[in-house]
Amino acid sequence: MRCLLLLVVFFVAGPWKHPGEARPLVPAVMLFGDSLVDIGNNDYIQTAAKANFPPYGRDFQDHIATGRFCNGKVLSNFIGEALGFTGSPVAYLIPEASGENLLSGANFASAQSGYYDQTAHMYNVVPLSQQLEHFKEYRHKLVVQVGSNQAQSIISDSLYIISAGSNDYLFNYYVNPFIYKSQDQFSDLLIGILNNTVAVLYGMGARRIGVFSLPSFGCAPLAVTVFGHGGNDTCVTRLNNDAMRFNRKLSTSVELLSKRYHDLKIAVLDLYTPLYSLVTSPGSQGLEDSRRGCCGTGTVEATVFLCNPISIGTCPNATAYVFWDSVHPTEAANNVIADSLVDGINLLVM
Ligand SMILES: *[C@@H]1O[C@H](CO)[C@@H](O)[C@H](O)[C@H]1NC(C)=O
Ligand SMILES: *[C@@H]1O[C@H](CO)[C@@H](O)[C@H](O)[C@H]1NC(C)=O
Ligand SMILES: *[C@@H]1O[C@H](CO)[C@@H](O)[C@H](O)[C@H]1NC(C)=O
Numbered sequence: 104m105r106c107l108l109l110l111v112v113f114f115v116a117g118p119w120k121h122p123g124e125a126r127p128l129v130p131a132v133m134l135f136g137d138s139l140v141d142i143g144n145n146d147y148i149q150t151a152a153k154a155n156f157p158p159y160g161r162d163f164q165d166h167i168a169t170g171r172f173c174n175g176k177v178l179s180n181f182i183g184e185a186l187g188f189t190g191s192p193v194a195y196l197i198p199e200a201s202g203e204n205l206l207s208g209a210n211f212a213s214a215q216s217g218y219y220d221q222t223a224h225m226y227n228v229v230p231l232s233q234q235l236e237h238f239k240e241y242r243h244k245l246v247v248q249v250g251s252n253q254a255q256s257i258i259s260d261s262l263y264i265i266s267a268g269s270n271d272y273l274f275n276y277y278v279n280p281f282i283y284k285s286q287d288q289f290s291d292l293l294i295g296i297l298n299n300t301v302a303v304l305y306g307m308g309a310r311r312i313g314v315f316s317l318p319s320f321g322c323a324p325l326a327v328t329v330f331g332h333g334g335n336d337t338c339v340t341r342l343n344n345d346a347m348r349f350n351r352k353l354s355t356s357v358e359l360l361s362k363r364y365h366d367l368k369i370a371v372l373d374l375y376t377p378l379y380s381l382v383t384s385p386g387s388q389g390l391e392d393s394r395r396g397c398c399g400t401g402t403v404e405a406t407v408f409l410c411n412p413i414s415i416g417t418c419p420n421a422t423a424y425v426f427w428d429s430v431h432p433t434e435a436a437n438n439v440i441a442d443s444l445v446d447g448i449n450l451l452v453m
Contacts, residue, residue, distance in 0.1 A: 134208075312369040
């Protein structure tokens with residue numbers, strides 16, 4: 104009887120862990136930003152930027168469209184798994200995000216948002232500043248759950264991931280070329296917001312922060328279609344150059360931030376290189392097609408606009424594709440990208 108009770112307690116105490124496996128490397132994970140990590144927050148807000156209908160989620164567990172902009176798992180799933188969890192922590196806006204479910208962290212990300220709140224406002228999604236407010240609220244709930252000492256230790260030992268910037272460029276800067284004076288000013292604006300975001304998280308107790316670099320978004324099929332001038336290039340060099348320039352500034356700032364906050368571990372997690380390698384030599388990772396997304400014709404389709412249940416031409420099997428829709432990587436590509444982040448993440452959580 105006693106033994107049975109212990110067994111029950113074991114399973115009740117650790118629903119977010121693999122039973123019998125090692126404890127996760129951190130108590131919890133907190134994710135902020137955009138669709139590369141969002142697992143369904145946008146399902147609960149009024150926006151067109153949703154992915155809660157087929158064929159999204161086609162290869163996910165139970166073939167459910169969860170709001171992930173992918174056929175299967177997104178980067179937050181793979182990062183969670185690498186740390187010893189079953190996947191991403193719970194999406195903060197879903198009704199089940201309460202009580203015990205908050206103990207392994209929360210996912211505050213909202214697809215189509217960026218560093219700049221204006222980008223999120225354009226598409227009615229949750230701006231980064233609001234995601235930080237949600238984290239503040241989360242912190243109070245955690246204190247109620249486990250008391251302030253335990254909450255404090257969870258907050259400071261957790262891994263924080265920030266994934267932003269692509270939408271600021273692709274869906275704001277490039278579509279409003281006359282609003283922003285120069286790419287230099289625009290990137291400074293974004294880096295200033297990152298600085299502030301790090302300061303706010305640090306102020307609330309965060310001590311381990313991974314910041315995604317910009318991916319090589321000039322290689323996204325949508326970018327090639329819209330900005331590639333009908334050529335046959337695999338990637339739009341001008342856009343990738345912008346991403347690289349931003350990433351150089353990002354690295355410098357993150358280094359300076361780590362000096363400013365002595366007890367903060369912070370690092371850039373490079374998305375640019377692994378995506379670029381996948382696109383330019385998909386065969387090296389067992390993939391084949393990097394020019395077209397799987398959904399629809401593969402050149403412009405994303406969200407309900409064109410990637411939807413009646414999209415014509417959707418590929419039968421996404422496992423050989425780098426892109427799922429015209430901007431988002433497939434599960435297969437996310438798996439490769441996440442693998443390349445593991446060393447950097449390990450340094451943060453050591
Ligand atoms: C960001 O913070 C770093 C480190 O303190 C600082 O050197 C840099 O000038 C800041 N950048 C912007 C754009 O605010
Ligand atoms: C693109 O590539 C195809 C096949 O390799 C070729 O037939 C076509 O002329 C190329 N188009 C341009 C604009 O270079
Ligand atoms: C897709 O192809 C892969 C590799 O050939 C195969 O393992 C998988 O079962 C296929 N998936 C579907 C849904 O047909």
